[in-house]
Amino acid sequence: MTKENHSAHVFAITSDSLFIERVFRETKLYGRARYFLVDDFDYKTTEEFLRKHGFSSEEIELTWKYLGGKPVFLIEAINNKDNIKEFCASQLSLRKRQIKEIIKGRNFKILKEFKDKEEVTVEEIDEEIEYLVENNILFFDPVRGILKPQSRLDLLAIREIVP
Numbered sequence: 001m002t003k004e005n006h007s008a009h010v011f012a013i014t015s016d017s018l019f020i021e022r023v024f025r026e027t028k029l030y031g032r033a034r035y036f037l038v039d040d041f042d043y044k045t046t047e048e049f050l051r052k053h054g055f056s057s058e059e060i061e062l063t064w065k066y067l068g069g070k071p072v073f074l075i076e077a078i079n080n081k082d083n084i085k086e087f088c089a090s091q092l093s094l095r096k097r098q099i100k101e102i103i104k105g106r107n108f109k110i111l112k113e114f115k116d117k118e119e120v121t122v123e124e125i126d127e128e129i130e131y132l133v134e135n136n137i138l139f140f141d142p143v144r145g146i147l148k149p150q151s152r153l154d155l156l157a158i159r160e161i162v163p
Contacts, residue, residue: 018133021125021142035143040151041069053078062088068152095157102135103161110138110147111162114155119148 014020020035041049046069050060059081066088067073073091080087103111108128113120122129122145129147132138137154138147149155 017140017142018125018130021140037141037143041071041074043069045069046074049074050077053081055081055084059084064152066092066153066156068155070151070153073151073153091153092156092160095153096161099137099154099157099161102137108132108162111158114149114158115162118155119146121146 043064046064047060050063055063062084063074063077067077076091077084077087108131110120110122110128110132122140125133125140129138129140133140133147136150137158139150140147149158
């Protein structure tokens, strides 16, 4: 028997995009690995989901503005529907404090790129990017070679924190 006759299918499910990037860099796995991005909901899916839970158009717009389509945040939005404005504002305030603590006054040049962009193409992962990805501030898509904030909330927090 040859190794071609020993079929095995392995699924590695992770939110660690640097791990996935290392898998893609490993030449032994070239052509043998596939990457499936399971991303946040788009606007239409988010709108339909929230509408099914009784959200008005105004509440949907507010939720999208702050939380985007991240399912875990949408569940929390549903749980806080009665005070959605305060909930969204408190989540942004909390995330800003968390990110400030993580970056501790360091000058991360890459974060400045998000002042007017939602995603940034990168050629290589340097220590700065690795730190921000490991700390769940940024997400790296190894197939497209792009960085983006982990969530809409992170994007808003970055834009308010970074000079």
